[in-house]
Amino acid sequence: MVSRSFSMGLYGMDAFVVTVEADVSVGLPGFDVVGLPDAAVRESRDRVRSAMKNCGFAFPVHKITVNLAPADKRKEGPIYDLPLFIALMQASGQLGADLEDSVFIGELSLNGEARPVRGILPMAIQAQKSGFHKLYIPASNAPEGVVVEGITVYPVKDLPSLIRHLTGQEKILPAGKNTDTPFASAPLPDFSEVRGQFEAKRALEIAAAGGHNILLIGSPGAGKSMLAKRLPSILPDMTFEETIETTKIHSIAGTMPDGTSLIRTRPFRSPHHTVSPAGLSGGGSIPRPGEMSLAHNGVLFLDELPEFSRSAMEVLRQPIEDGKVTISRVNGTISYPCTVMLVAAMNPCPCGYFGHPTKPCTCTSNAVSRYLSRVSGPLLDRLDLHIEVPPVEFDEISSDEKAESSSVIKARVNAARKIQNERFKGTSIACNARITPDILHEICHLSELGRALLKQAFEKLGLSARAYDRILKVSRTIADLDQSEEIEPRHIAEAIQYRSLDRKYWMKEL
Ligand SMILES: Nc1ncnc2c1ncn2[C@@H]1O[C@H](COP(=O)(O)OP(=O)(O)OP(=O)(O)O)[C@@H](O)[C@H]1O
Ligand SMILES: [Mg+2]
Ligand SMILES: [Zn+2]
The missing domain is CATH 3.40.50.300 (P-loop containing nucleotide triphosphate hydrolases)
Known part of the structure; x- marks a missing residue:
């Protein structure tokens, strides 16, 4: 079964939409990632596998092929752990949610917690421009994401709470506007x-x-x-x-x-x-x-x-x-x-x-x-x-x-x-x-x-x-x-x- 989720990529100051396609098919068990991934993206396989197992989800024992499109743009960093997880859950039939208006960005720890990543602001701006309405990002990145108007930011703590949210069991509250005070820092030398x-x-x-x-x-x-x-x-x-x-x-x-x-x-x-x-x-x-x-x-x-x-x-x-x-x-x-x-x-x-x-x-x-x-x-x-x-x-x-x-x-x-x-x-x-x-x-x-x-x-x-x-x-x-x-x-x-x-x-x- 093929399914997909959406994420973002960065090249310099420019962000672009990345489609994460996962194909889970009968064959010798394996896990391939194609579409110009760098080393950190390839390592996603191991993090996602452990995170899924440790959170009690079934890791599909099949032939898995993941494609990151567009294939001609280099994908960097660990930010695709989260969209990869979502695509795998969908492809293996463990999740059946309509996520066409959602973007997922985030690194995972081996026990399934979402970890902060770089570049959230330019990616959130581009996600909103590309017409997405929901943005799922690590909770500690939420203050950066909420700066962008017109897109709802869901702070993700870990995989189980994300799945409970997507299946409608227990909603994650959207992140509110950040209230950090502009000049709360230590007084400057005078x-x-x-x-x-x-x-x-x-x-x-x-x-x-x-x-x-x-x-x-x-x-x-x-x-x-x-x-x-x-x-x-x-x-x-x-x-x-x-x-x-x-x-x-x-x-x-x-x-x-x-x-x-x-x-x-x-x-x-x-x-x-x-x-x-x-x-x-x-x-x-x-x-x-x-x-x-x-x-x-x-x-x-x-x-x-x-x-x-x-x-x-x-x-x-x-x-x-x-x-x-x-x-x-x-x-x-x-x-x-x-x-x-x-x-x-x-x-x-x-x-x-x-x-x-x-x-x-x-x-x-x-x-x-x-x-x-x-x-x-x-x-x-x-x-x-x-x-x-x-x-x-x-x-x-x-x-x-x-x-x-x-x-x-x-x-x-x-x-x-x-x-x-x-x-x-x-x-x-x-x-x-x-x-x-x-x-x-x-x-x-x-x-x-x-x-x-x-x-x-x-x-x-x-x-x-x-x-x-x-x-x-x-x-x-x-x-x-x-x-x-x-x-x-x-x-x-x-x-x-x-x-x-x-x-x-x-x-x-x-
Ligand atoms: N105009 C000044 N008013 C008050 N204190 C001063 C003044 N100039 C220097 N000082 C004192 O001398 C110290 C050294 O000054 P500073 O480090 O700015 O010198 P500098 O011109 O950068 O010297 P250097 O060429 O050695 O880098 C300061 O931390 C401050 O305590
Ligand atoms: Mg000096
Ligand atoms: Zn001299």
Whole structure:
């Protein structure tokens, strides 16, 4: 007898419907799975067999053939245990339910309990789009599934309770909307703890408001890492679309915090400098999202930038610009979005004190050059704001005066982001940093005076065309923070000032 059940599959960010067909026929006992299954899918056979036996169901002692359709798409992971079980129950006559509007996803333990799996959110979204009405998923995945409107989510605890539900003996209650509170997490470190460093704070505020990349450079102990770690406390609130996109990635990567349905705060990822290029971009035979994508709609923080390997830094270049990372494999390519704000921190030289007002630098000029040249020109060019973090003065560090708190800064950032959300309504642009070339000059219109200023800087600083575009975008953000419709000369002047640091360090005459 042939029967079928429905499940879902994932390829990158795209989910698709998978039909699990089971044929139980007379012949030598055997159990074959066909339709491009990976090793974990093939192991389903053993898990399902044990789970069925241990739950008191009869495992058919016949020739069993299971086909996962469409056969040309690779099926990955243990998510087909549950649909396989359902198809086998139907094919062996132990269950006779109409399940044409239901999708089953889940791994099984050997004693028949449903175990959580990755990628529920994109699969649930696609299941609803494909016209299914019921979604059976492991109970601990339920918070993720209920985010999707228009499909009823049944949390599955184990096989016996599922069968009792499907045969109408004892109903499983559909999962309700999740009520996890958005900001229940531990309080974030606050900017009021950072003494002095007003310029750096201002630059971080601009970066957060427009989603711009920023480089912090300064001597040891000046507060670079401290400043960067406080960024999450001033990042603008996420829009619903951004929340869904970011959650999808974390759902696929299996990095959703337990019991959460949505990632509502912008991610802040700070991979260690020993990270491999694949760790940043994503890897595996069916590639999973890497750090760049896990930071989607949030911050990718690279502390001690020159310590990162050349290949790791190079892998960043294109994705940072495009907002997506593409990974090629023999059986096709996968893209993951990575609209991130890149934040990098570094010392100016190996000893750390090059350019320090009082402490002498003990490095040779060659060593300084070598150190700085680890950060390549193209990468530097992609960092919109370069800011020096000078050592804090004694008076500042010992003062009792409380600095501005993150909530005050965040309010300004949110106001500036609101203007951008209005401006880019109906487009795929998220913030000023993502303005596309075709509308750049319309959105970042300059007055005559502004133009003249920029021209002067362009020639004097030897800016690239990219740097020119980026200065325009930053000045748009500065104007937005100022609630000004026009980009005034002072806005453009401030934006230019954040691009002058590379002259001091990278283009200096040694
Ligand atoms: N501006 C500041 N206000 C208050 N405390 C500060 C400030 N700067 C540094 N500190 C103190 O010094 C410690 C070290 O700062 P931090 O780690 O941010 O330095 P850094 O600039 O990243 O140095 P390195 O170049 O060595 O990485 C902080 O944890 C904090 O206690
Ligand atoms: Mg540091
Ligand atoms: Zn030095």
